[in-house]
Ligand code: FES
């Protein structure tokens with residue numbers, strides 16, 4: 001309803017997974033819902049909507065952000081989602097490690113876990129257990145896959161160091 | 164022959180006629196059979212060899228008609244079929260398949276019989292067997308109770324073996340050779356001369372083949388897939404963001420909705436004011452649903468934003484206003500009038516306690532808990548009012564109970580059940596919550612109000628946390644005495660509202676008799692105690708309650724194993740040794756020995772470290788856990804955990820390990836933090852900030868031992884949960900001397 005005091009839908013320019021896009025959205029709309037409902041990129045998940053669970057984690061210019069609380073109007077950098085990290089044909093080393101360790105149970109949190117881990121290993125290729133704790137503790141997993149996440153982060157660090 | 168007889172009566176080995184260029188004998192008959200739902204809409208080149216196997220020119224599909232909510236059921240159940248069908252896991256597609264009574268769960272009611280799982284006597288065995296009758300009658304296609312593997316263990320292997328036999332016979336006809344001369348290998352029938360015919364090319368040739376005698380199932384030493392750790396078939400999509408949960412459903416012209424319903428759960432709406440909401444951007448419709456309002460918009464966020472602005476006038480909740488009053492109701496239920504069951508009554512407890520030199524008394528309590536699955540509840544529905552499909556309604560939903568979804572949706576749409584199609588998707592956690600119907604009913608109500616438009620209805624996390632059907636609150640009272648370094652008498656009284664009454668009540672069913680879940684995880688423990696009594700008391704219904712991973716064992720494991728620990732302490736005997744002396748069931752003793760040995764129980768520990776042990780038999784699985792904590796100025800740190808389980812036959816060890824770790828962590832999260840409270844008739848917690856869960860940095864490394872001494876094959880989704888709380892409580896006691904009898908522990912200690 002253009003013109004309504006509650007919303008100003010305007011054309012927003014975004015770069016998502018390397019592609020430049022234009023999408024009509026209220027500038028206040030969280031990036032999460034632009035990705036999921038406007039662009040159909042459903043790999044990024046809705047868990048809490050208040051930056052408590054990490055299910056919605058994406059990268060903006062390589063930094064992990066909680067897309068559920070990031071108004072699309074504030075996004076100026078390049079957005080990367082789980083779909084952009086790797087695919088079945090070309091897996092990212094972190095995804096390979098996740099598969100090797102058979103991490104996922106329900107899998108709902110895992111896009112966010114992987115995005116956080118990719119960012120951690122980008123900054124810190126040889127993280128200690130404390131580093132891993134600090135990076136990963138914002139991502140909840142109700143299925144309790146934490147021990148395998150830790151193993152997969154370590155396995156991914158090894159894979160990346162061998163590339 | 165006995166086995167075949169059973170199968171034929173159950174009627175699930177129907178072989179369809181594949182139709183190539185005309186009707187083939189038997190086709191109509193099978194098409195009408197309700198027993199094989201795959202026969203509907205079957206293509207000309209396809210054969211649905213059983214309700215679990217469909218073969219066509221594009222490949223082999225195995226139906227796994229159970230909810231995949233993280234437990235790996237799609238992989239393990241498909242492997243049961245693939246093993247006997249002689250195909251590799253890479254060569255099959257796995258589908259959930261349609262909602263159908265043919266997929267009823269015959270194992271799920273067995274847990275409710277009043278015989279301990281360790282009782283293999285004739286009467287107990289027969290009672291379990293008879294539960295197949297109501298299960299089949301009710302046609303419950305239901306996932307829960309750690310029953311998927313026991314239910315599928317024979318069904319799925321028989322389905323694979325039968326399909327393989329039909330394919331061999333088809334090849335025998337093609338080649339005009341005796342079937343007995345043929346074998347199979349990796350998805351093909353193989354002749355003695357080395358010629359091969361792929362299964363996918365044989366579908367049409369299966370047309371009029373009657374089901375031959377079911378061949379012998381493979382012996383265990385012939386297994387290629389079972390007993391091995393298989394890569395999960397859903398792992399790649401779940402690691403690439405391509406797995407389709409119901410929240411990811413995308414349909415043409417889809418609208419997005421959310422709901423707000425009475426925070427007084429089950430209460431009606433008096434009125435509402437949505438003037439502001441209906442004027443908001445992106446909002447398309449405001450639709451009343453049972454107990455509240457659905458807002459339908461062009462995007463989920465618009466719906467969520469608009470829903471927040473609606474003001475409501477609610478009728479009060481049909482239960483007491485506060486947690487304090489609810490606990491008071493439970494406290495008042497320890498009466499003979501409210502007695503629900505006494506399934507354990509050995510020796511003479513009253514006399515033994517009357518003559519004891521000292522009676523140890525304790526009271527324990529646990530709060531309501533939310534399920535808090537990571538994927539907020541949601542469902543998508545599309546109702547057709549006009550056109551070719553008029554009167555049809557289709558839903559896409561993560562559900563543990565598809566046959567019930569058909570019933571409920573048909574009622575809402577006012578159509579015959581045959582007009583309802585249910586697409587069961589992957590689930591971002593279930594834990595019992597997705598056996599409920601509220602969210603899918605709301606999607607159906609909204610879709611019926613807006614015909615022709617697919618509506619995806621998603622709950623906010625706030626709606627999800629405040630509108631659960633919760634794990635009930637409960638109180639336990641212990642009176643016990645010790646003599647000669649062991650327990651002389653143990654009287655455990657357990658009171659809580661009834662899960663069965665609440666859950667089945669919402670399905671419009673009334674379950675007569677006691678509710679075994681009130682005492683589950685306590686009455687059937689394999690301890691031999693001279694004077695031993697477990698009594699269940701039914702508190703009045705209040706907040707809606709339901710199955711929460713491990714159901715009654717989730718609270719009773721804590722009660723029973725804290726009580727055993729207190730009695731052990733009173734004797735001065737080592738608590739693990741104490742349990743070993745009391746347990747007479749060999750697989751149960753063995754899991755305790757396994758955690759003892761794996762953890763190096765009894766060896767000296769660093770300063771400030773201490774360990775607790777607990778043992779709970781639930782869903783037929785004995786599970787022992789040891790947890791090591793460190794207590795220092797910062798608080799309690801979980802250092803390490805060990806678990807041992809006995810599943811009878813371990814079909815997929817790595818997946819079983821995952822379930823035990825996950826179950827333990829689920830139990831820890833609840834024990835440390837989980838608490839739902841009610842004030843003014845509303846649930847007070849709303850999201851993960853005030854209903855916190857275990858976090859990555861707090862989760863200890865877990866060592867899992869998987870044993871196979873048990874008499875029966877068992878499921879493992881739940882048994883890892885119950886021992887976690889008491890093992891942690893017993894560890895905190897060992898470290899600090901503080902015996903915490905009320906959950907969550909965080910009310911009395913700080914966790915690092
Ligand atoms: S959905 Fe964004 S942090 Fe939970």
Ligand code: FES
Pocket residue numbers: 104105106107108109110140141142143144145233537591592
């Ligand atoms: S795998 Fe289910 S929430 Fe993490």
